[in-house]
Amino acid sequence: MNYQAMRAIYIFEMSRFFRTYRQSFLAPVISTSLYFIVFGAAIGSRIDQVEGVSYGAFIVPGLIMLSVMTQATSNASFGIYFPKFTGSIYELLSAPINFLEATVGYVGAAASKALIIGAIIFATSFFFVDVQVMHPLAMVAFLILTCLSFSLLGFIIGIWAGNFEQLQIIPLLIITPLVFLGGSFYSTTMLPPFWQAVTLLNPVHYLISGFRWSFFEQADVPVGVSLLAIAAFTALCLGAIAWIFRTGWRIRS
Amino acid sequence: MAPIVRVNDLRKSYASGFEALKGVTLDIEEGEILALLGPNGAGKTTLISTICGITMPSSGTVTVGGNDILKDYRAARSMIGLVPQELSLEAFETVFNAVSFSRGLFGKSRNDALVTDILRQLGLLDKKDTKIMALSGGMKRRVLIAKALAHEPRILFLDEPTAGVDVELRKDMWAVVDRLRQDGVTIILTTHYIEEAEAMADRVAVIDKGQIMLVQDKDALMSHMGQKELIIQLDQPLVGDLPDALGKYGLEAIEEGARLRYVYDTKADRTGITALLNDLQLAGLQMVDMETRQSSLEEIFVGLVKGDAA
Numbered sequence: 358m359n360y361q362a363m364r365a366i367y368i369f370e371m372s373r374f375f376r377t378y379r380q381s382f383l384a385p386v387i388s389t390s391l392y393f394i395v396f397g398a399a400i401g402s403r404i405d406q407v408e409g410v411s412y413g414a415f416i417v418p419g420l421i422m423l424s425v426m427t428q429a430t431s432n433a434s435f436g437i438y439f440p441k442f443t444g445s446i447y448e449l450l451s452a453p454i455n456f457l458e459a460t461v462g463y464v465g466a467a468a469s470k471a472l473i474i475g476a477i478i479f480a481t482s483f484f485f486v487d488v489q490v491m492h493p494l495a496m497v498a499f500l501i502l503t504c505l506s507f508s509l510l511g512f513i514i515g516i517w518a519g520n521f522e523q524l525q526i527i528p529l530l531i532i533t534p535l536v537f538l539g540g541s542f543y544s545t546t547m548l549p550p551f552w553q554a555v556t557l558l559n560p561v562h563y564l565i566s567g568f569r570w571s572f573f574e575q576a577d578v579p580v581g582v583s584l585l586a587i588a589a590f591t592a593l594c595l596g597a598i599a600w601i602f603r604t605g606w607r608i609r610s
Numbered sequence: 611m612a613p614i615v616r617v618n619d620l621r622k623s624y625a626s627g628f629e630a631l632k633g634v635t636l637d638i639e640e641g642e643i644l645a646l647l648g649p650n651g652a653g654k655t656t657l658i659s660t661i662c663g664i665t666m667p668s669s670g671t672v673t674v675g676g677n678d679i680l681k682d683y684r685a686a687r688s689m690i691g692l693v694p695q696e697l698s699l700e701a702f703e704t705v706f707n708a709v710s711f712s713r714g715l716f717g718k719s720r721n722d723a724l725v726t727d728i729l730r731q732l733g734l735l736d737k738k739d740t741k742i743m744a745l746s747g748g749m750k751r752r753v754l755i756a757k758a759l760a761h762e763p764r765i766l767f768l769d770e771p772t773a774g775v776d777v778e779l780r781k782d783m784w785a786v787v788d789r790l791r792q793d794g795v796t797i798i799l800t801t802h803y804i805e806e807a808e809a810m811a812d813r814v815a816v817i818d819k820g821q822i823m824l825v826q827d828k829d830a831l832m833s834h835m836g837q838k839e840l841i842i843q844l845d846q847p848l849v850g851d852l853p854d855a856l857g858k859y860g861l862e863a864i865e866e867g868a869r870l871r872y873v874y875d876t877k878a879d880r881t882g883i884t885a886l887l888n889d890l891q892l893a894g895l896q897m898v899d900m901e902t903r904q905s906s907l908e909e910i911f912v913g914l915v916k917g918d919a920a
Contacts (some may be wrong), residue, residue, distance in 0.1 A: 359684070359717045361714045361715075361716075361717045361719060362714060362715045362716070362717060363709075364714060365711050365713075365714025365715050366714075368711075368714075369703070369707070371713045371764065372703070372707065373702065373703075378703065380690065403898075439700075441699065442698070443698055443699065443700065444694070444696050444698030445698045445699055445700050446698075447659075447664055447692065447694050447698055448692075448712060448715060448757065449715070450662075450663060450664045451662040451663050451664055451687060451692050452687060452715040452716055453684040453685075453686075453687040453688045453716060453717055454715065454717075455684075480731065508918055521881075522781070605666055609665065609666055610624065610625075610665055610666070
């Protein structure tokens with residue numbers, strides 16, 4: 358294993374993150390605070406408890422998931438797309454590294470960034486609502502797995518994208534709707550039966566549900582199913598990346 | 611000693627059907643400087659990209675230090691440093707970090723002293739904390755070279771190293787190449803400037819349309835390339851054959867005898883021009899004008915290929 362290469366990529370990517378700390382840290386904190394003010398305080402005060410939890414607290418897991426998923430995806434996709442765009446990817450392709458090492462470096466960095474942002478948002482939520490975490494270990498595990506799997510997805514998007522528009526289009530058209538409709542801001546039990554069934558087709562729903570369970574011990578789907586879903590999603594992304602590197606798809610002509 | 615790079619019947623076709631390499635076979639000896647000379651689109655960059663692992667070969671084999679570039683890619687690539695033609699750099703990183711990153715990517719542990727030394731040799735030391743995007747084109751080129759040298763490669767590929775580069779950098783770069791040669795580093799550079807091949811190379815490989823036309827010691831090649839033409843304009847067109855006294859010069863009458871063409875070798879002890887001019891006068895031919903010109907690279911290529919076939 359080329360540990361030095363993994364380390365070099367990881368540090369290089371993380372330094373990009375800290376170099377643009379205003380954009381990296383402040384943007385998610387500000388947008389989340391706005392969600393808390395609008396949904397938690399202004400609208401939330403008129404909503405009854407959702408399944409025994411105040412609405413302001415209820416949306417905390419969903420908000421963290423929303424930010425973590427979008428950040429993981431965009432960080433990872435940008436991290437690998439940018440060298441493609443500038444041409445500096447020649448160095449990665451000519452280096453003595455395999456797909457696993459490159460993936461660990463890029464995806465590890467993107468997942469770390471998303472994790473840091475998730476932690477910041479979690480800390481921010483204490484300023485607005487009273488949040489309790491029933492299963493802290495499960496919460497951390499769900500958070501890490503989500504950061505990881507969505508960074509893998511972002512990595513694939515970054516390799517696939519041929520221009521900046523394509524880079525944005527999947528997060529915008531697919532991930533954001535899936536996160537919003539997956540129950541970030543509501544319990545799917547509030548939906549009519551038909552739409553509840555449709556939601557079961559949304560993979561993000563399982564993650565949000567499992568993550569919320571770790572907070573309040575209540576979930577829309579059994580927590581085991583959530584874990585299984587995220588494991589399957591991670592495996593799927595890893596398989597796709599292994600295939601990409603073996604065939605050189607979109608990166609090595 | 612076995613060649614450090616062995617390219618055997620290497621072919622590369624792109625999805626579009628374009629065949630960039632049509633069976634290239636080439637041995638590169640350890641410690642030599644090989645110039646890969648050819649016009650634009652000849653396949654120089656494709657050849658280098660394939661050896662370095664950026665492009666996948668369609669067929670054929672390449673070994674680097676005895677390691678197959680596909681099966682033993684780690685060992686093969688670890689030996690190679692590549693300076694690409696385009697100024698492809700991460701714009702927002704500092705010079706030092708970018709060079710240090712390259713070292714890590716090739717599996718070497720961090721070594722600030724070595725990176726500092728490389729930056730000093732390339733005249734980049736005072737720019738080490740500057741972001742790359744703030745550098746001039748020439749400075750970016752130096753950064754690319756520094757990145758390629760950061761993992762102490764035994765083989766260095768320089769793809770068009772002096773394209774769009776000022777005189778000062780060219781001199782610095784030749785000095786760096788010279789130092790690397792003394793350390794035993796094998797260097798392959800592509801160029802379409804004959805002067806560059808002449809200044810730096812031990813051997814020259816000429817590539818055109820995806821094929822190696824010839825590989826020759828530079829000195830032998832330069833004697834071909836040292837040929838110039840002298841065109842003599844006569845005051846009256848020559849009628850009939852050339853006078854016998856001029857037979858030994860191999861003159862050629864062109865434009866219906868209005869001009870005479872004489873080919874000579876600038877590297878030879880004697881060009882024969884003085885004697886020719888004397889003999890012209892003795893033969894009673896009057897000149898009104900004369901000019902000399904160097905054959906273009908394309909003409910030399912054609913000449914070489916024809917000469918080889920003969």
